[in-house]
Amino acid sequence: MSDVSCVITGGGDGEGPGGADALRASVESVLGQSMRAAEALVVLASAADPAVRTTARALAARAPERVRLVHADPAARTTGALRNAGLDAATGRYVLVLGSGERLQKHACRNLWQAGETSRADLIAGRWSRIADESGKEREPSWQGELFARSRTLTRFTEAPQLVVRDALVTGFCLRREAARRHGLRYEEDLAHGEILFGPIAAASVGRIALVRRLIVTGRAVPDRARDLIALVEAHRRVANTLVAHGLPELREEREKAFHRDHLVPLVRSFPALPAVRRDRVAAAAARTLTGPVPPELPPLERVAVSLLGRGDTEGVLAAAYALSRPATVCAPLTTGADGRVGWGGEGEEPVADITELGHQYRRFGEMRLMNRLTRCAAADGGRLLLEGRLVLPGHTGPAPGAPLTASLEFRARGGARAVAFPAEVVRHEGTGITWRARADVARRLRPVGVRDTAWDARLIVEADGVRSVSDLFAPQDQVAGAVRFAARPRLGRLAGDTWEPYITVKDHFALRLAARRRPARTAHRLVRYATRFRPARKAKLLVRALRKRLDRYRSRGFKAPAYNTWLTRLPVRRGSVVFESHMGTCYGDSPRALYEEIRRQGLKLHATWSYDPSPAGFPDDARLVRRWSWRYLWALARAEYWVDNQGFPQHLRKPRHTTYLQTWHGSAYKRMGFDETRVRLQNAPQRERLQQAVDRFDHFLVRSEHDVNTLARAYRLPEERLLRTGYPRNDALIAERTRAETEGRLPRPPLAGELGLDDHKKTVLYAPTFRGGPGKQRKSRLLLDVREFAERFGGTHTLLVRAHYLESARLPVCPPGTVVDVSRHHDVSELLAITDVLVTDYSSIMFDFALLDRPVVLFAPDLEAYAAERGSYFDLRERAPGPVTATQDELFTALAELKKSDTRYADQRRAFAEKFGAYDRGDAARATVAALFGTAASRGDRHTTDHDRGAGR
Numbered sequence: 001m002s003d004v005s006c007v008i009t010g011g012g013d014g015e016g017p018g019g020a021d022a023l024r025a026s027v028e029s030v031l032g033q034s035m036r037a038a039e040a041l042v043v044l045a046s047a048a049d050p051a052v053r054t055t056a057r058a059l060a061a062r063a064p065e066r067v068r069l070v071h072a073d074p075a076a077r078t079t080g081a082l083r084n085a086g087l088d089a090a091t092g093r094y095v096l097v098l099g100s101g102e103r104l105q106k107h108a109c110r111n112l113w114q115a116g117e118t119s120r121a122d123l124i125a126g127r128w129s130r131i132a133d134e135s136g137k138e139r140e141p142s143w144q145g146e147l148f149a150r151s152r153t154l155t156r157f158t159e160a161p162q163l164v165v166r167d168a169l170v171t172g173f174c175l176r177r178e179a180a181r182r183h184g185l186r187y188e189e190d191l192a193h194g195e196i197l198f199g200p201i202a203a204a205s206v207g208r209i210a211l212v213r214r215l216i217v218t219g220r221a222v223p224d225r226a227r228d229l230i231a232l233v234e235a236h237r238r239v240a241n242t243l244v245a246h247g248l249p250e251l252r253e254e255r256e257k258a259f260h261r262d263h264l265v266p267l268v269r270s271f272p273a274l275p276a277v278r279r280d281r282v283a284a285a286a287a288r289t290l291t292g293p294v295p296p297e298l299p300p301l302e303r304v305a306v307s308l309l310g311r312g313d314t315e316g317v318l319a320a321a322y323a324l325s326r327p328a329t330v331c332a333p334l335t336t337g338a339d340g341r342v343g344w345g346g347e348g349e350e351p352v353a354d355i356t357e358l359g360h361q362y363r364r365f366g367e368m369r370l371m372n373r374l375t376r377c378a379a380a381d382g383g384r385l386l387l388e389g390r391l392v393l394p395g396h397t398g399p400a401p402g403a404p405l406t407a408s409l410e411f412r413a414r415g416g417a418r419a420v421a422f423p424a425e426v427v428r429h430e431g432t433g434i435t436w437r438a439r440a441d442v443a444r445r446l447r448p449v450g451v452r453d454t455a456w457d458a459r460l461i462v463e464a465d466g467v468r469s470v471s472d473l474f475a476p477q478d479q480v481a482g483a484v485r486f487a488a489r490p491r492l493g494r495l496a497g498d499t500w501e502p503y504i505t506v507k508d509h510f511a512l513r514l515a516a517r518r519r520p521a522r523t524a525h526r527l528v529r530y531a532t533r534f535r536p537a538r539k540a541k542l543l544v545r546a547l548r549k550r551l552d553r554y555r556s557r558g559f560k561a562p563a564y565n566t567w568l569t570r571l572p573v574r575r576g577s578v579v580f581e582s583h584m585g586t587c588y589g590d591s592p593r594a595l596y597e598e599i600r601r602q603g604l605k606l607h608a609t610w611s612y613d614p615s616p617a618g619f620p621d622d623a624r625l626v627r628r629w630s631w632r633y634l635w636a637l638a639r640a641e642y643w644v645d646n647q648g649f650p651q652h653l654r655k656p657r658h659t660t661y662l663q664t665w666h667g668s669a670y671k672r673m674g675f676d677e678t679r680v681r682l683q684n685a686p687q688r689e690r691l692q693q694a695v696d697r698f699d700h701f702l703v704r705s706e707h708d709v710n711t712l713a714r715a716y717r718l719p720e721e722r723l724l725r726t727g728y729p730r731n732d733a734l735i736a737e738r739t740r741a742e743t744e745g746r747l748p749r750p751p752l753a754g755e756l757g758l759d760d761h762k763k764t765v766l767y768a769p770t771f772r773g774g775p776g777k778q779r780k781s782r783l784l785l786d787v788r789e790f791a792e793r794f795g796g797t798h799t800l801l802v803r804a805h806y807l808e809s810a811r812l813p814v815c816p817p818g819t820v821v822d823v824s825r826h827h828d829v830s831e832l833l834a835i836t837d838v839l840v841t842d843y844s845s846i847m848f849d850f851a852l853l854d855r856p857v858v859l860f861a862p863d864l865e866a867y868a869a870e871r872g873s874y875f876d877l878r879e880r881a882p883g884p885v886t887a888t889q890d891e892l893f894t895a896l897a898e899l900k901k902s903d904t905r906y907a908d909q910r911r912a913f914a915e916k917f918g919a920y921d922r923g924d925a926a927r928a929t930v931a932a933l934f935g936t937a938a939s940r941g942d943r944h945t946t947d948h949d950r951g952a953g954r
Helices: 019-031 050-062 079-089 108-119 177-182 194-205 225-245 249-269 276-289 300-311 314-325 519-531 535-555 557-566 590-602 631-639 685-696 706-715 729-744 751-755 787-794 829-834 846-853 864-871 889-897 899-917 925-934 947-951
Strands: 004-010 038-044 067-071 094-098 123-131 152-154 173-176 209-220 334-336 342-344 372-380 384-392 406-413 419-430 433-440 455-464 467-474 499-504 510-515 574-581 607-612 624-627 640-645 660-663 700-702 763-767 798-802 820-822 838-841 857-860
Touching: 004 019, 004 050, 004 079, 004 108, 019 038, 019 050, 019 067, 019 094, 038 050, 038 079, 050 067, 067 079, 079 094, 079 194, 094 108, 094 177, 108 123, 108 173, 108 209, 173 177, 194 225, 225 249, 225 276, 249 300, 249 314, 276 300, 276 314, 300 314, 384 455, 384 467, 406 433, 419 455, 433 455, 467 510, 535 557, 557 631, 574 590, 574 631, 590 607, 590 640, 590 729, 590 829, 590 925, 607 631, 624 631, 631 640, 660 925, 700 925, 729 829, 729 846, 729 925, 751 829, 787 798, 787 820, 787 889, 829 846, 838 846, 838 889, 846 857, 846 899, 857 889, 857 899, 889 899
Parallel strands: 004 038, 004 094, 038 067, 123 209, 372 467, 574 607, 574 640, 607 624, 640 660, 660 700, 763 798, 763 838, 798 820, 838 857
Antiparallel strands: 094 173, 123 173, 152 209, 334 342, 372 384, 384 433, 406 419, 406 455, 419 433, 455 467, 455 510, 499 510
């Protein structure tokens, strides 16, 4: 008896694609298991394809002890019936079912078996991936990350509701065979997609469930939702009814929402690729099948898409599909109600859904992207291309109905600047849009070179009252397939191509491509193809590839770091040279900037070099710049007398003996740092040693209070003699701004307020959350604060500045003008603090700096307990916070609405906070630091600074 029986079906009705090849891939993945006691149970239908039968027999003959053939009853024709036959024939302690073409990872059976034996669970589930596109790339559903974040054992499936809310148990799991028989678990034989129902029923029936964080199965095929819509809906409804039968109506609601997002929304997205007849058929089937309400929790465009699908509106679904892939594009007329809410649909129509939060109402004609639907593509008289279309107008903006309109159809070479325009012969208002018609003599006027400019994208430019609107032409994939062709005259001659072919790109845009249709061009293309693929050409390509690989190696950090440490560090010092770096080269700001500008103010003869990464934008025009990790950067570091930065020069680079390293750091510590971090304590000895070597490079370390001495200095094991108790140079500007505000008043604000368009009569709130990532984590973040809701509640009296952490990025929704401004890319946060009236943050060290201004601080920390437990902290934030600590958004908004009360209540605590954590910030930190570090160096500096010193190295 085997430990794991893997049931693989072959040849039933509704069986997935692949046939014999799919069966072979699945069986061979079982034979390749590291756990030898795993058998493949191949269930053959009586009507199985002969190739499938031949393949199955060959596999069984190759490994008779591990591959068994089961010939199903002739009445068993559906996939569910075949799988039940496999369950009946299984003899293993555990039974696992694989769909057509699905493959087990090498250690899948071992991982499932070990988890089952250790936990005594009846159902063991792990992760799976599916084929994402035609190229065969695999992708895991995003929701699996949270569900299988760690291996664990559940006593009831409701402890992990995602198991039945999403299609988690369609594959990648196994059942204890004895438990399956005890509970009578069977596949529904009358259901085309019985696998969707089997897993949830099994989870609800058995006792203990083990979750394994390992990937178990790959190669799951995405269901053909257009073909199987009715069957998918029926399977989903049976799952929902099962949840209700178990007294879990709330999970049924979650299941409804997940089904819409996982199946119906992707079906809408696929509409442009479907033929017209099939689109109509699917829309009609959806109108008959989708009778329930659309979950209101869905995002607005997804609500629109599913609502239109349920109505059977083929054209509306096409527009919704385009909008889903381009949320910033207006794809249908909009309706604005008396309350200012915006709905999808024109005047006189009932809005399909509320889409106010997309912010289309805040954009004007010319600023917004409009859907331009191509309605006709044909050949006109004289061999010209005839195009007709309709440009959507949103309703709240656009040219007046009687305003004169002009338009031109432009073709632009892809990847180049060449463009050819043709005037539109008809352009007029018509209801809720603008209809247009243009004839383009592409054969005569479109003259490509014929090498790299073989694809030309079309767009329409409409002008009204001096305002231009540019839009791409949208059409479904079958709109122009083989419709018309035109002669082409490439500048390299007809051998480069002879025909213009209209086509629709993968992004649903209309374009022209240069093709070879006639014999001379086809022959030339074949010769070029042969010449680039025969043996000498292949060898040349291999040689070029090898050379490129060698050059890439020379450019790699793995090559540069040893070369720097071995050879460049032996170079003689250049007296008076300083390399500045702020936040690993990402900006020109913080304390390095303050020190640099203090040096320039004093006129010290020092040779300063700034590193940048990835762009030099925002750095002074006359500064000498070098790209981080370039050879010029390494040369500058090796010869520098001083290094100055606030984060850390690359750990792998050794500091030369002649260099003095000033580490200004970038904030006081609330969360544990350095060797106090759990993550660092769990590292192996070599990793901790590398961190210690990087820290040992510091010759001086700036602190702004004894709190820094007791936390940062101790956490990084810095001796007392390396500490400079001068405060942070970047905070000198904050001390000066507080003094100015106390003596002269808050107005006028610093110049940056005018550059950002801030209203003097509105309070400025800066939202600056901390970095929540870690090594190897994604840099995209989701803001915990709902920016749109803030704009709705406080937009009339407040302007919100949003600054994401420099290692992260966050996409902001469209909000009313003057309510929300993204300042994440602004180089110097001190300039932002100077114009801020209220700071909203969580655990960021920015609160220690802002407290110096003696202005209100509100902490928004919904995950305080979890964050403190995971990262660790040096003090209780609630006890020492310089302002109220809020756990929910409602609490935050209440605190902002009652700011005057809390400001008075927290005034003394805020001043005590500033005194404790900024005791050495007295407004002269830059001068004191320059004196301590460069006092003796200035007299040795060169008398003249050359042009090369100022501008080279960019």
